[in-house]
Amino acid sequence: MRIDTETHGPSELVLELTPLIDVVFLLLIFFMLATTFLDPEREIDLDLPEASSSLAADTEDDELIINVMRDGRLKLGEHSIDRDGLLAELRRAARRDPATSVTIRGDRKVTHDVIVGVMDACGQAGLRNLAVGTIEG
Numbered sequence: 001m002r003i004d005t006e007t008h009g010p011s012e013l014v015l016e017l018t019p020l021i022d023v024v025f026l027l028l029i030f031f032m033l034a035t036t037f038l039d040p041e042r043e044i045d046l047d048l049p050e051a052s053s054s055l056a057a058d059t060e061d062d063e064l065i066i067n068v069m070r071d072g073r074l075k076l077g078e079h080s081i082d083r084d085g086l087l088a089e090l091r092r093a094a095r096r097d098p099a100t101s102v103t104i105r106g107d108r109k110v111t112h113d114v115i116v117g118v119m120d121a122c123g124q125a126g127l128r129n130l131a132v133g134t135i136e137g
Contacts, residue, residue: 064093065133068106072114083121090125098126105133 066086067075074081076089093100102122106115115132122130 062093062097062100064090064100064102064127066102066104066118068104068110068114068118070107070109072110074118083117086118087121087125090121090127094126099129100127101129101131102127103131103133 065077069075074083074086076086081089090102104115104118104122106118119130122128
């Protein structure tokens with residue numbers, strides 16, 4: 001098919017930058033938000049002990065993370081909880097799924113009896129899939 005160049009004019013290659021700028025801007029926003037919300041536990045003041053054989057965390061949706069703070073306070077996820085409330089939540093999780101995994105992350109300065117108390121509460125609730133949170137070192 002022959003195209004008449006006199007009626008259509010010579011074709012010029014024009015590079016439109018507007019869609020490219022939009023895409024780059026959206027990618028920039030995405031990565032800024034992704035790195036901001038990547039680790040919601042950054043604000044928790046928890047100094048985990050080091051372990052040379054620690055594995056990367058494979059967090060599951062139904063995994064429970066119990067943080068034991070330096071002063072002995074307990075946090076289930078991001079919410080502060082007392083010992084009785086923790087036991088009730090653990091029992092509720094065990095009723096949903098007895099194979100629910102529990103990660104206990106204790107500050108390196110917390111006393112051993114607090115960690116044992118949390119492990120005992122997990123046992124009373126019927127949860128047996130326990131892990132201790134550490135950092136690789």
